[in-house]
Amino acid sequence: MSGVGVLDKAVLILSACVEGASLAELVDRTKLPRATAHRLAQALEVHRLLVRDTQGRWRPGPRLGELANAAPDVLLTAAEPMLAALRDTTGESAQLFLRRADERVCVASAERARGLRDTVPVGSVLPMHAGSGAQVLLAWEPPEAYLPLLPRCRFTGKTLAEVRRRGWAQSVAEREAGVASVSAPVRDRSGRVVAAISVSGPIERMGRRPGEKYAMAVVRAGQRLSGL
Structure with missing residues (x-):
């Protein structure tokens, strides 16, 4: 953990969504309060770091790939x-x-x-x-x-x-x-x-x-x- 609370929680959310996650699964995997998990997932979605699939589950968003491709090898x-x-x-x-x-x-x-x-x-x-x-x-x-x-x-x-x-x-x-x-x-x-x-x-x-x-x-x- 970095010690920056909101950042650490956001990374937890991103990690929990690698294979897709509903809100209930986010809460179970991160152990965050339901309201916190929901608020952070929505914020990450606004920034295109998460997207929702056809089942409404959060998955990694296109912005992650864009950032990775922009980084030097x-x-x-x-x-x-x-x-x-x-x-x-x-x-x-x-x-x-x-x-x-x-x-x-x-x-x-x-x-x-x-x-x-x-x-x-x-x-x-x-x-x-x-x-x-x-x-x-x-x-x-x-x-x-x-x-x-x-x-x-x-x-x-x-x-x-x-x-x-x-x-x-x-x-x-x-x-x-x-x-x-x-x-x-x-x-x-x-x-x-x-x-x-x-x-x-x-x-x-x-x-x-x-x-x-x-x-x-x-x-x-x-x-x-x-x-x-």
């Missing part, structure tokens, strides 16, 4: 300088990946300026069945979320267990011939893995055990981006 904003620093530290291209169903999407990157490199432009869609980024995005998922994918993967459940144990993943020619990569998790404030931060480059430069050389830098970068 904190993770992406922080990722840009972090990826540039990781690229400069390792000498290899750096990327940030988010999972989207059975794919992963590069949402930020910092490319090596010259020489042989692994180019993954922002917006690139890569598979979840290969690569160290995919390993990280799956390793901390519950078994029911990754077991159906394993028959198509170029890594095993044992690989994912090892990723969880040591806190990072590596791949060599797993996603693409001649390419190696090292990835680590980025977590939200609850500790849930929400992204994978990676460095990637040619095997001839990164070697066949790239984790030995790059894991510490990638893990530290992931830790600095976590909890935003």
Whole structure:
């Protein structure tokens, strides 16, 4: 609680309406007096933070989405300088990946300026069945979320267990011939893995055990981006 009574009560009302709520349900869920719950719900409706459905139950309103869309993406904003620093530290291209169903999407990157490199432009869609980024995005998922994918993967459940144990993943020619990569998790404030931060480059430069050389830098970068 913030200590600002009316604000705390309004947030209680909003939280109680996530799945829809009648006045009786609002009172039951928030433990607020009936008159207070009704007055606050009506005020939130005026500001379009709540709306009523066809059954007359309050639900989250369009203003919440408008405010959320207007807010800067904190993770992406922080990722840009972090990826540039990781690229400069390792000498290899750096990327940030988010999972989207059975794919992963590069949402930020910092490319090596010259020489042989692994180019993954922002917006690139890569598979979840290969690569160290995919390993990280799956390793901390519950078994029911990754077991159906394993028959198509170029890594095993044992690989994912090892990723969880040591806190990072590596791949060599797993996603693409001649390419190696090292990835680590980025977590939200609850500790849930929400992204994978990676460095990637040619095997001839990164070697066949790239984790030995790059894991510490990638893990530290992931830790600095976590909890935003």
